[in-house]
Amino acid sequence: MVISVKDLSVALPEGADRPHAMTGITFDVAAGEVLCIVGESGSGKSVTANTIMNLLPPGLTPVSGTIEMGGRDLLKLSDAEKRQMRGSEVAMIFQEPMTALNPLMRIKDQIAEVFEAHGAFSKEEREAKALKLVEEVGLPDPPKILRAYPFQLSGGQRQRVMIAMALALEPKLLIADEPTTALDVTTQAQILKLVRNLQDRHGMAVLFITHDIGVVAEIADRVIVMRQGEIVEQGATADVIGAPQTDYTRRLINAVPSLIPPAPRDLSADKVTVSVTGLEKTFVTSGGFFTPKREVRAIDKVSFDLKRGETLGIVGESGSGKSTTGRCIARLMEPNAGEIRLGELDWGALASRELRAQRNRVQMVFQDPYASLNPRSKIATILTEGAVAQGQDKQEALAYARELLETVGLDASSLDRYPHEFSGGQRQRIGIARALMMRPEILIADEAVSALDVSVQAQVLDLFQKLREMFNLSIIFITHDLCVAAQVCDRILVMHQGGVVEAGSTAEVFAAPSHDYTRSLLAAVPGWKDDSPLRRTRATG
Amino acid sequence: MQTLRYILMRLAKAAVILFAIVILNFCLIHAAPGDPAAVMAGEAGASDELFLQQLREKFGLDQPFHIQLWKYISGLLQLDMGYSYRQDAPVWDLIMDRLPATLLLTGAAFVLSIVLGVVAGVMAAVRVGKWADTAITVAALLLYATPLFWVALMAILLFSVQLGWFPSYGMESIGSELTGFRYWLDVAHHLVLPATTLGLFFTAIYARMTRASFLETAAEDFVKTARAKGLSEGRIARRHILRNAILPVVTLAGLQAGQIVGGAVLTETVFAWPGIGRLMFDALLQRDYNVLLGVFLISSAMVLLFNLITDLIYLLVDPRIELNT
Structure with missing residues (x-):
């Protein structure tokens, strides 16, 4: 065994919601093995990792147990x-x-620093070693990368640099704390593969912390499921995901949005509410490190129709133009060319005064539930501001706000509270209620569930479905997550580098993707290979 | 090459701004009640209408406003800042005579406040919540809140009158006729009180800002990365936290540096320091237009110059900043 953790407990400071961040944690990791610790936020999985690393934040102290490594x-x-x-x-x-x-x-200085801190190698050797590491983690043009500053690299490239730094002194144990959560799906797949390859080559033990069962199914040999500081279940990945023993594990597995779309709905009788033709938007960027000054086609000739009561998913990686499309349709950004019609109305051509009067027809729900609500305003103000600006009576607006809060699953008394008093999921519900206050016909949800824990994500997705039926909404659902798209969308638009590469009903696109890019996106979703235990468990319900 | 182009462009912009400042200052000064002739006549005890008329003619004050402005500006373009009838000397000579004393005082205060402020701020931040932190924070708040002239007077009372450690006024010992190293030692001895007094206010601001910025940076993810690499705490503080935390301090230092000419009026007055500040103060009381305008012009030019230097320093310390030409 590379490392043996026995009966480890870490105390939380007094006044926390529970006495221990985690208690009685026992596990080993062997060389050449990937052990995943999976759980939701607050489960104690990161605390476990940080305790091993001796990097606990102040206030948290290990109170019992041992972590044995090398005697x-x-x-x-x-x-x-x-x-x-x-x-x-x-x-x-x-x-x-x-x-x-x-x-x-x-x-290069950040990598060399690892050697310096441990007094390893001479100055010239350090540079040569850094170059080799950067090559090994598959970064393009290693000499250039070494001279670069972090802001000149993409998220995936930076994570590769982090991995290079971690490998510098050939550690026996690599701890990866949610290393792919902030990356999009194809980059995630590359990083997971890289971790696996490096492990094969160096034979180290890997402790992988994640909240994503899909990632577990993809990379783990063994898995530990944690909840509220305790181990709920552990075992070989195929066993735990293939045949979960506890309700909690089963719930976690079922909360993962499935890559298998539900049966399609019949929408042929419904009227088209939005029709977009030849939408284009170009940004002019100043030069970066790898790129000279250039024009970027953020969206290039995007066209689609959306029916009343239909959900259209716009799927793509970061930079594909999906958010720009959403913003142009909401008229938060002016497209360079193209037509946007709401029914008969030439929405894209409305002048600002007329536009303001009709703004309520298209509303947005944003990604970050923490940043999208004004922290200094009460919920009552946040909800009614728009309606009052549109000329509605304040009391009427408040009454409707109360009604909507209950519709989205919150207490009407929330009106007198401030955003910081709510959890991420609750805030996103408030964000949805805020959009609905305007009685919109079209709701644009821009990565609206990406920042949420899986179980909360599932609830919010259900809410979207319910609201679509209640208000007969047309929803444009922008997401990088194919599983989420599979669950809620009737039709899918796959975007890549500003253009639409594939469009069709969700069932068709997922069952028989016609474009290579769509196929690579689908293949990158972790944990859904044909023979994977996750697919089997979810298929049998 | 790009940097050079940037500097030239900034200098061109600065010239335009300076021109606007000159016009604005000229208008403002002439809008104030009283003029040099009235002040001089008043001091002479002769408020004879004819005498006033003669003085105004001599100073050129009888001409229409726009002619005066035009004459002043065309003088400036020939690098002539005018003549002080009051002191009977060219304005340029007066200013150059006083400038070194002021630069010595404000420069010393500037260096002192940055070094002391940053050191105190870091010391407080690494001992956050302990008594040393509390002591530094309270001291900084006190210095920040106390008026400069009062600190100056109390410093004179304590260190000059009571303890007799430092001289209370002037820049050199009168009649000592020291030369070389001994002369500079004498000046340094005179410099201690005024420079410290002037620097303390900014020391307090730097200390508070460094502390806050240091604590904020210490919570960043890359500091955790540094710790995970196995670096020592001292090295983490120096190479990772301080280098990032110092950026807002640079901005503030740029602001302080801009005041390097005009910001020491109070201190110079209390300590009878023979600098620009006192020249300006006297000129203000005497409505000595040309001297005032000259001092304003030099001060403004310094602000613009130090703004440019601050931006260039930013370019050096933060690779993320790009020149926008």
């Missing part, structure tokens, strides 16, 4: 020994590649 108890090391251990025996990569690298240091 020593990691909890009993001196500060100097802990430093020595970090980076050389245990290395770690984190969730947010965008912020995990020092913005003011060149990549």
Whole structure:
């Protein structure tokens, strides 16, 4: 065994909602093995990882148990020994590649620093080693990458740099804390593959923390399911996901949006409410590190129709133009060319005064439930502001707001509270209620469930379905997550580099994708290979 | 090459701004009640209408406003800042005579406040919540809240009058006729009180800002990455936290540096420091238009210059900033 954790407990500071971040955690990881710890936020999975690394935030203290590695108890090391251990025996990569690298240091200095901290190699050797590492993690043009600053790299490239740094001193254990959560699906697939390859080559043990059962099914040999600081279930991946023993695990598995779309609905009788033809939007960017000054076609000749009561999914990776399309249709951004019609109305050509009077017809729900509500306003103000601006009576608006809050599953008393008093899922419900206050015909949901935990995500998706039926809404559902799209969308538009590469009913697109890009997107979704236990469990219900 | 083009463009813009400032200052000064002739006549005790008329003619104040403005500007374009009838000397000579003293004072205060402020801020941040942090924070708040002139007077009372450690006024010992190294030592001795007094206010601001910025940066993800690499805490503080935390301090230092000419009026007055500040103060009381305008012009030029320098420093310390030419 590379590492043995026995009966580990970490206390939370007094006044927390429970006494321990986690209790009685016991597991081992062997060389050449990937152990996944899976759980929702607050399950204690990250605390477990940080305890091994001796990187607990202040206030959290291990109160019992041992972490044995190489004959020593990691909890009993001196500060100097802990430093020595970090980076050389245990290395770690984190969730947010965008912020995990020092913005003011060149990549080569950040990699070389690992060697410096441990007094390894001479200065010239360090540079040569850094170059080899950058090559090994598959970054393009390694010498250039070494000279680059982090802001010049993409998220996936930065995560590769993090991995290169982690591998620098050939650690026996690599801890990966949600390393692909912030990446889009194809980049995620590449990083997962890279971790697997590197592990094969170096034979290290990997402790992989994730909230995504799909990722577990893709990469783990064994899995531990955690909930509220305790281990609920553990075993070989095929066993745990193929035949879950506890209700909680089963719930987690069922909460993962399935890649298998439900049976299609018949919408042939419904009227078209939105019709978009030849939409184009071009941005002019100043030059970057790898790119000279250039024009970017954010969207290029996008056309589609949307019927009353229909949900259209716009799917693609970051930079595909899906959000820009949404913003143009909401007229938050002006397209360079193309026509947007709402029924008979030439919506795209409305002048600002007329547009303002009719703004209520198209409403948006945004991605980040934390940033999209004004923290200084009460919910009552947030909900009624738009309606009052449209000329509605304040009391009437409040009454409708109360009604809507209950519709989206919140208490009417929420009106007097501030956004920070709500959880992410609740805030997203408020965001949806805010959009509905305007009595829209068309709702544009831009990555509206991407920031939520899986179980909360499933609830919010159900809410969208319910509201679509209640209000006969047309929904444009923008997402990078194919599983989410499969669950809620009647039709799918796949976008790539600004253009539509495939369009069709969800069932058709998922069953028989016609474009290579769609096929590669589908293949990148973790955990849904033909013979995977996740697919089998979900297929049998 | 791109940097050079950027600097030239900024300088061109600065010239335009400076021109606008000159016109604005000229208008403002002439809008104030009283003129040099009235002040001089008043001091002479002769408010004879004819005498006033003669003085105004001599100073050119009897001409229409726009002619005066035109004459001043065309003078400036020939690098002539005018003549002070009051002091009977060219304005340029007066300013150049006083400028070194002011630069010495404000420069010393500037360096002192940055070094002391950043050190105090970092010390407070790494000991956050402990007594050293509380002591530094309270001291910074006190200095921040206390009026400069009061600090100056109390410093004189304590260190000059009571303890006799430092001289309370002037820039050198009168009649000592020291030369070389001994002269500079004497000046430094005179410099201690005014420079410290002037620097303390900014020391307090730097300390508070450094502390806040340091704490904020210490919570960033890349600091955790550094820790996971096995770096020592001292190295993390220096290379990762401080380098990022210092950016807002640079902005503020740019603002302070802009005041390097005009910002020491109070201190110079209290400590009888023979600098620009006192020249300006006297000129203001005497309505000595040309001297005032000259001081304003030099101060504005310094603000513009230091803004440019701050931006160039930013370019050096933060690779994410690109020149926008």
